[in-house]
Amino acid sequence: MPAAAPLPPLxxxxxxxxxxxxxxxxxxxxxxxxxxxELSDGHHLGFPLGTLxxxxxxxxxxxxxxxxxPAWWLxxxxxxxxxxxxxxxxxDWPWSSSTMTAQAVVLFxxxxxxxxxxxxxxxxxxxxxxYVLQGLATRPTYPPAALLGGPSYHPTxxxxxxxxxxxxxxxxxxxxxREARTQLVEQASLTEEERARRTVLEERSRIARELHxxxxxxxxxxxxxxxxxxxxxxxxxxxxxxxxEGIRQNALEALTELRRVxxxxxxxxxxxxxxxxxxxxxxxDAPQPTxxxxxxxxxxxxxxGLDVTTEIAGEQLPLAPGVELSAYRIIQEALSNALRHAxxxxxxxxxxxxxxxxxxxxxxxxxxxxxxxxxxxxxxxLGMRERVAMLGGTLVTxxxxxxxxxxxxxxxxxxxxPTDATARTDDTxxxxxxxxxx
Numbered sequence: 001m002p003a004a005a006p007l008p009p010l011x012x013x014x015x016x017x018x019x020x021x022x023x024x025x026x027x028x029x030x031x032x033x034x035x036x037x038e039l040s041d042g043h044h045l046g047f048p049l050g051t052l053x054x055x056x057x058x059x060x061x062x063x064x065x066x067x068x069x070p071a072w073w074l075x076x077x078x079x080x081x082x083x084x085x086x087x088x089x090x091x092d093w094p095w096s097s098s099t100m101t102a103q104a105v106v107l108f109x110x111x112x113x114x115x116x117x118x119x120x121x122x123x124x125x126x127x128x129x130x131y132v133l134q135g136l137a138t139r140p141t142y143p144p145a146a147l148l149g150g151p152s153y154h155p156t157x158x159x160x161x162x163x164x165x166x167x168x169x170x171x172x173x174x175x176x177x178r179e180a181r182t183q184l185v186e187q188a189s190l191t192e193e194e195r196a197r198r199t200v201l202e203e204r205s206r207i208a209r210e211l212h213x214x215x216x217x218x219x220x221x222x223x224x225x226x227x228x229x230x231x232x233x234x235x236x237x238x239x240x241x242x243x244x245e246g247i248r249q250n251a252l253e254a255l256t257e258l259r260r261v262x263x264x265x266x267x268x269x270x271x272x273x274x275x276x277x278x279x280x281x282x283x284x285d286a287p288q289p290t291x292x293x294x295x296x297x298x299x300x301x302x303x304x305g306l307d308v309t310t311e312i313a314g315e316q317l318p319l320a321p322g323v324e325l326s327a328y329r330i331i332q333e334a335l336s337n338a339l340r341h342a343x344x345x346x347x348x349x350x351x352x353x354x355x356x357x358x359x360x361x362x363x364x365x366x367x368x369x370x371x372x373x374x375x376x377x378x379x380x381x382l383g384m385r386e387r388v389a390m391l392g393g394t395l396v397t398x399x400x401x402x403x404x405x406x407x408x409x410x411x412x413x414x415x416x417x418p419t420d421a422t423a424r425t426d427d428t429x430x431x432x433x434x435x436x437x438x
Contacts, residue, residue: 028062035054057078064106123165131157215258223251311351331360345365
């Protein structure tokens with residue numbers, strides 16, 4: 001016997017989530033009492049058989065909430081037992097109004113909770129039992145129909161089968177709709193997980209593309225230094241020359257491999273290689289930007305309609321190239337988010353130089369007018385997280401008390417992630433901006 005799916009409760013309001021079960025139990029009580037009266041008096045079955053059959057019919061309706069297939073057997077069996085003596089004078093036969101309603105409710109719950117083949121099988125057996133019981137109408141009735149000048153009962157076989165087929169069709173359709181909705185939710189969840197996984201890979205690939213130029217620069221310097229070093233020493237030994245030549249060859253081979261990796265990672269859209277929409281706007285072969293180009297980025301943002309101010313504090317110590325690149329990209333993405341989600345706002349960019357590293361803070365005020373729907377892919381905050389985690393820094397993004405939005409990141413100056421702990425990020429934005437900001 002296949003397992004029946006649970007009867008779905010009402011989702012809203014939560015206080016009424018069990019209302020369908022209560023309603024079915026009340027219907028079962030009413031049908032049980034009505035069946036007891038009809039079968040005991042109308043069918044002349046008497047107190048023991050009529051009362052017991054009516055009680056089983058009502059109990060079957062309630063039992064269908066938990067075990068619809070056994071409940072269907074109980075309902076059908078009670079009706080068959082009650083009809084075996086044959087039709088009585090003036091009765092609805094083989095299905096009275098109460099037994100027909102009870103059987104219809106049981107079949108509906110069965111079709112709602114079991115596979116279609118089970119529901120169709122139950123309907124077929126019910127129709128067959130109705131046909132067999134209808135054949136009992138040829139037996140002598142009480143009182144005899146001949147003495148009354150007409151038929152002694154009202155046939156209900158055909159209307160009952162039509163009602164049963166209708167409720168089974170309705171229950172099957174509702175069950176299919178519920179299963180389709182469940183599958184749609186599951187598919188949407190899987191799609192969202194796959195999208196998030198793909199987004200992580202895209203962001204890491206973009207960061208790898210950007211860091212290629214930094215690594216390639218250092219490898220080129222190593223190669224040149226290894227080539228020049230023998231000329232800076234008087235009478236260099238053959239062993240020294242051999243080691244320096246090996247260093248140079250290794251550096252050149254590393255550069256070659258980097259170029260091959262870069263060929264795989266390059267964006268297919270050279271006009272927007274970083275996928276920011278209002279991002280770099282340069283070809284992927286251009287040098288990677290540093291904080292020295294921050295003024296140009298701010299000017300471009302002002303031209304787009306934002307009031308941007310900058311503040312730089314602290315002693316500007318040398319930073320690792322990867323740190324400068326990441327700081328530039330974080331500022332760029334924060335300004336891009338402000339353009340998308342806070343049009344007309346005032347933005348303040350702060351750079352605080354500390355002995356241990358660089359703190360970047362970008363805060364925008366409340367937007368002056370509602371933002372239009374954003375066509376962005378929603379990867380901005382994720383890209384910030386990846387950059388900060390790579391460098392072992394911290395990231396905090398949140399809505400401000402005045403209705404704006406703040407992005408604060410601290411990047412270690414040496415650009416080296418700590419080995420004893422991972423980067424700590426608190427990037428759960430709050431409010432509508434946090435939900436829509438990429």
